[in-house]
Amino acid sequence: MLKGGAFKTECHILSIMTDISDFLAEKAKSIDERILKYLPEKFDEKYLEWAFGKARYAYDVKTLQKALSGPIWDFLKRGGKRWRPAMFLLVAEAMGGDIEKMADFVVVPELAHNGSIMVDDIEDMSEMRRGKPCTHNIYGIDVAINAGNLMYFLPFLVFIKNRDSFEKDILIRAYETFSQEMIIIHLGQAMDIWWHKGNDEGLTEERYLQMCAYKTGTLARLSAKLAAILSGGTPEQIEKIGKMAEAIGVGFQIQDDILSASGKEFMEKKGFGDDITEGKRTLIVIHAMKTLEPEDGKRLKEILNMHTRDPKLMQEALDLLKKGGSVEYAREFAKKMVSEAWEEANPVIPDSSAKEKLKSFVDYLITRKI
Amino acid sequence: MLKGGAFKTECHILSIMTDISDFLAEKAKSIDERILKYLPEKFDEKYLEWAFGKARYAYDVKTLQKALSGPIWDFLKRGGKRWRPAMFLLVAEAMGGDIEKMADFVVVPELAHNGSIMVDDIEDMSEMRRGKPCTHNIYGIDVAINAGNLMYFLPFLVFIKNRDSFEKDILIRAYETFSQEMIIIHLGQAMDIWWHKGNDEGLTEERYLQMCAYKTGTLARLSAKLAAILSGGTPEQIEKIGKMAEAIGVGFQIQDDILSASGKEFMEKKGFGDDITEGKRTLIVIHAMKTLEPEDGKRLKEILNMHTRDPKLMQEALDLLKKGGSVEYAREFAKKMVSEAWEEANPVIPDSSAKEKLKSFVDYLITRKI
Numbered sequence: 001m002l003k004g005g006a007f008k009t010e011c012h013i014l015s016i017m018t019d020i021s022d023f024l025a026e027k028a029k030s031i032d033e034r035i036l037k038y039l040p041e042k043f044d045e046k047y048l049e050w051a052f053g054k055a056r057y058a059y060d061v062k063t064l065q066k067a068l069s070g071p072i073w074d075f076l077k078r079g080g081k082r083w084r085p086a087m088f089l090l091v092a093e094a095m096g097g098d099i100e101k102m103a104d105f106v107v108v109p110e111l112a113h114n115g116s117i118m119v120d121d122i123e124d125m126s127e128m129r130r131g132k133p134c135t136h137n138i139y140g141i142d143v144a145i146n147a148g149n150l151m152y153f154l155p156f157l158v159f160i161k162n163r164d165s166f167e168k169d170i171l172i173r174a175y176e177t178f179s180q181e182m183i184i185i186h187l188g189q190a191m192d193i194w195w196h197k198g199n200d201e202g203l204t205e206e207r208y209l210q211m212c213a214y215k216t217g218t219l220a221r222l223s224a225k226l227a228a229i230l231s232g233g234t235p236e237q238i239e240k241i242g243k244m245a246e247a248i249g250v251g252f253q254i255q256d257d258i259l260s261a262s263g264k265e266f267m268e269k270k271g272f273g274d275d276i277t278e279g280k281r282t283l284i285v286i287h288a289m290k291t292l293e294p295e296d297g298k299r300l301k302e303i304l305n306m307h308t309r310d311p312k313l314m315q316e317a318l319d320l321l322k323k324g325g326s327v328e329y330a331r332e333f334a335k336k337m338v339s340e341a342w343e344e345a346n347p348v349i350p351d352s353s354a355k356e357k358l359k360s361f362v363d364y365l366i367t368r369k370i
Numbered sequence: 371m372l373k374g375g376a377f378k379t380e381c382h383i384l385s386i387m388t389d390i391s392d393f394l395a396e397k398a399k400s401i402d403e404r405i406l407k408y409l410p411e412k413f414d415e416k417y418l419e420w421a422f423g424k425a426r427y428a429y430d431v432k433t434l435q436k437a438l439s440g441p442i443w444d445f446l447k448r449g450g451k452r453w454r455p456a457m458f459l460l461v462a463e464a465m466g467g468d469i470e471k472m473a474d475f476v477v478v479p480e481l482a483h484n485g486s487i488m489v490d491d492i493e494d495m496s497e498m499r500r501g502k503p504c505t506h507n508i509y510g511i512d513v514a515i516n517a518g519n520l521m522y523f524l525p526f527l528v529f530i531k532n533r534d535s536f537e538k539d540i541l542i543r544a545y546e547t548f549s550q551e552m553i554i555i556h557l558g559q560a561m562d563i564w565w566h567k568g569n570d571e572g573l574t575e576e577r578y579l580q581m582c583a584y585k586t587g588t589l590a591r592l593s594a595k596l597a598a599i600l601s602g603g604t605p606e607q608i609e610k611i612g613k614m615a616e617a618i619g620v621g622f623q624i625q626d627d628i629l630s631a632s633g634k635e636f637m638e639k640k641g642f643g644d645d646i647t648e649g650k651r652t653l654i655v656i657h658a659m660k661t662l663e664p665e666d667g668k669r670l671k672e673i674l675n676m677h678t679r680d681p682k683l684m685q686e687a688l689d690l691l692k693k694g695g696s697v698e699y700a701r702e703f704a705k706k707m708v709s710e711a712w713e714e715a716n717p718v719i720p721d722s723s724a725k726e727k728l729k730s731f732v733d734y735l736i737t738r739k740i
Contacts, residue, residue: 056613058577157549187438191430211430
């Protein structure tokens with residue numbers, strides 16, 4: 001009985017979780033070193049000249065450091081899983097890419113991702129992020145917008161500095177991919193913002209998923225596609241691996257929503273439950289609205305539109321989400337989506353131990369508890 | 371006497387002003403048509419698919435239009451001189467570039483420029499822009515940040531859609547230039563913001579000019595460099611033409627500061643005098659601080675740090691700026707800077723009527739009264 005199916009699976013998942021947690025922890029340090037190369041904590045003339053060229057007049061080194069590196073590293077040091085650059089490395093390895101040649105590119109999705117959170121937090125007027133006040137609450141909205149936006153553009157420096165390491169076609173393809181994803185992420189955000197404001201008449205499950213694919217899926221898709229492109233992948237490989245990563249990104253978001261709607265520990269740690277306060281239309285909410293009795297649905301919408309922090313009301317909303325089985329629905333949906341996308345990408349990725357790890361990584365991301 | 375020197379010069383300037391105003395007005399329409407191609411006022415499935423690819427799930431056309439095209443066109447329609455794309459076209463013509471092939475690229479500096487104002491206005495918490503409330507005061511900070519940021523990235527779509535019209539080296543060079551300028555503009559903004567907040571201990575004229583070169587000079591430099599690159603210019607041509615355009619951009623800013631500090635009509639029209647309220651450290655202010663009697667300098671700083679809208683105090687500050695001859699100093703400085711940069715670029719641009727027009731354009735931008 002001890003070796004029975006359920007127990008074995010649980011054990012297997014636990015071992016995956018440990019492996020991948022270790023893998024992420026191990027990679028995080030070298031990823032941060034690459035970020036430091038492009039954005040050191042302490043600025044000096046030498047760095048500024050290397051990165052941005054000789055000053056025509058004179059740099060104000062201290063001011064630039066205080067207004068850019070300061071808030072950005074205050075943010076980066078708060079943690080984060082660095083799973084997008086880790087996935088970049090795994091895809092590159094699985095595709096037989098030259099890791100040393102490509103390694104600087106881990107900076108691209110990670111900086112862009114953190115920039116997008118910093119900017120998101122301003123747009124949502126959030127208060128806390130990773131256990132500390134949001135950047136705009138420490139440095140002001142002006143500094144936070146500007147620093148966040150620099151994090152969107154600084155990744156291009158990686159392209160410029162590694163210009164000669166890649167064939168021109170590959171480099172152009174990489175530019176196009178990063179640029180296009182950075183356009184698309186603003187479409188996702190546009191939908192999310194507009195719906196938040198209560199303009200959700202036209203919101204359907206399909207449109208919600210499109211928003212996720214464009215918002216949360218974007219930087220995962222970017223990481224994987226960039227790795228596939230720089231490894232010299234074929235268009236078919238790039239496309240399918242990108243789609244798989246997008247599914248992971250969306251699945252990750254749905255998992256966040258699920259944990260936020262059910263996991264007490266997660267809620268406290270992340271300072272969440274915010275989803276209810278923000279009035280977020282998650283997949284769970286959309287499903288609930290469709291399946292709950294009209295009266296319950298109306299009540300749920302009412303609470304979401306209150307933008308309340310009253311724990312009693314928040315609990316009432318959470319109970320309604322569970323009542324219609326919507327949390328369970330979202331969980332199954334995410335699993336199915338990711339496993340289908342994996343099945344599609346599977347044949348185009350050559351077998352290797354890196355591929356095995358990539359698969360574990362996929363499992364980890366959508367079964368994680370925190 | 372009627373044909374005497376001063377009168378002739380005045381006449382000459384007037385005729386330049388009329389010519390160039392006509393030129394700008396004539397170009398504005400075709401520039402806007404190009405922008406409409408990449409960002410139509412009315413979205414439909416066809417446009418969205420062309421620009422961003424087929425939706426994996428489903429587009430919410432109306433929401434995207436309302437949250438992106440709506441606020442962006444509300445802003446673009448308020449006017450603006452469109453002088454950056456006009457300069458792009460003049461440089462391209464002077465360099466013998468294939469205008470039809472390059473024409474879509476007018477979108478690049480114009481969208482980025484308007485995006486940067488929209489974002490600037492949020493960062494400065496400005497109230498009015500071009501006679502109407504700022505975008506964030508109409509649509510909310512969230513929509514405004516996101517729309518402004520899209521205007522930074524949408525220009526990349528021009529690169530993607532015109533991929534096959536240029537040699538790979540040229541295309542890569544163009545990507546690098548746009549990316550680098552978009553990084554640099556955030557450095558300029560970082561300095562400006564930080565100093566505004568009263569942290570101006572290290573502020574010198576040299577550093578101020580660096581900020582201008584990075585903030586105001588950037589999109590002018592980008593316009594000219596992009597035109598030179600896409601016309602197949604040599605590195606020397608690209609560099610010198612870029613430097614000339616940067617000087618124009620900086621000169622344009624100094625001219626704005628001068629008009630704001632002296633022209634009543636300009637102040638009313640632009641809703642300015644804001645420079646005093648914002649506590650802006652302009653070239654004029656920096657010069658005044660250095661040359662005024664200590665007591666006067668102290669008083670000027672005091673008023674600038676008040677962020678006041680009291681007309682009496684604002685007038686007092688304006689009087690102090692004039693007292694030390696600082697407005698005159700800035701005027702001379704800008705003229706000298708632009709004419710030196712022109713002299714440097716002059717030998718690398720082949721003679722043509724387009725070059726003549728470019729020269730008139732330079733004169734116009736720094737002698738304009740509004």
